[in-house]
Amino acid sequence: MKPNNPFLIAGYHSPEFFCDRETETSAILDALHNGRNVTLIAPRRMGKTGLIRHAFYRLKEQEPDIVTFYMDIYSTQSMGDFVRLFANTVLGKLDTAPQKALNRIGQFIRSCRPVFTIDEQTGVPQVTIDVAPQEEESTLKEIFDYLGSSEKRCYIAIDEFQQIAEYPEKGIEALLRSYIQFLPNVNFIFAGSKQHLMQEMFTSSKRPFYQSTQLLTIGPIDRESYACFAAGYFAEHGVQLPREVFDAVYDKFDGHTWYIQCLLNRLYGYNRDVDTE
Missing domain, CATH: 3.40.50.300 (P-loop containing nucleotide triphosphate hydrolases)
Structure with missing residues (x-):
């Protein structure tokens, strides 16, 4: 069964939901x-x-x-x-x-x-x-x-x-x-x-x-790969994730995967375009 939210914060599902x-x-x-x-x-x-x-x-x-x-x-x-x-x-x-x-x-x-x-x-x-x-x-x-x-x-x-x-x-x-x-x-x-x-x-x-x-x-996931991964799932959801928003999240948490996943999980769950303001 596929997860409702592709940004997993616990466990592992499959390569489909694993970045880079x-x-x-x-x-x-x-x-x-x-x-x-x-x-x-x-x-x-x-x-x-x-x-x-x-x-x-x-x-x-x-x-x-x-x-x-x-x-x-x-x-x-x-x-x-x-x-x-x-x-x-x-x-x-x-x-x-x-x-x-x-x-x-x-x-x-x-x-x-x-x-x-x-x-x-x-x-x-x-x-x-x-x-x-x-x-x-x-x-x-x-x-x-x-x-x-x-x-x-x-x-x-x-x-x-x-x-x-x-x-x-x-x-x-x-x-x-x-x-x-x-x-x-x-x-x-x-x-x-x-x-x-x-x-x-x-x-x-x-x-x-x-x-x-x-x-x-190992260090942080490659920024470009992670940005494409995240934007792709938001786009499938009919939602836009601006690159500057992703970069801000990535920098805020110094590339630490779990914290980035947590925030992306929340943003995805809002089911609306992410405002850059």
Whole structure:
């Protein structure tokens, strides 16, 4: 179902409602398709989550049998939080047949008791786990073993990845790196909004993830492309969006995608020509 308003401020629909980022998308697709992990750095509200969703959409077009996962760890405060979110994100999603999915989970997840429910609409098992603190590391390893057991190629995006540096437990980066490097069927996008921290994690020779990924930094969407995208949708709506208005919006928010989308969404919803006065 198409959205009523083409200027989305949450979620991702399809390439039709995604503006530009062709160079960045191509770079991500090329890296992942060829087995390279990606570090994606962008300020908050610049559109990195939408870019990840768009790249995954394009990957699915090229390779329909792949499995993609997205998890935002911004709100996690500890390794336990990470393990629970990771488990809830991936467990049960590698097999289309519910019984096969349950059997595979039971084969690998031994350190805790998963709770299974079945999504009534999709039939896909939904799994939640409660991990005791002393079992967190074991469960994390089991989840990676579960991923590695799949015959499908998997792509996992971990957003706000710099958050793991804030966990009270020591050695989380080294632990994750030790598991990730031995998963030939799984590639990762490590996305983050704190540029200094992300750069330090992936370019310092003292850190476990040193030179383990392809680094990609994104800025604002190209002004010309964005202006054409916006004016086109206003014109389809029978409404005029003067270029000087778009430029004023773009400059007001320094090209930050989310804020621009919010204002364009409102202007589009008014359903009348935008006055330049």
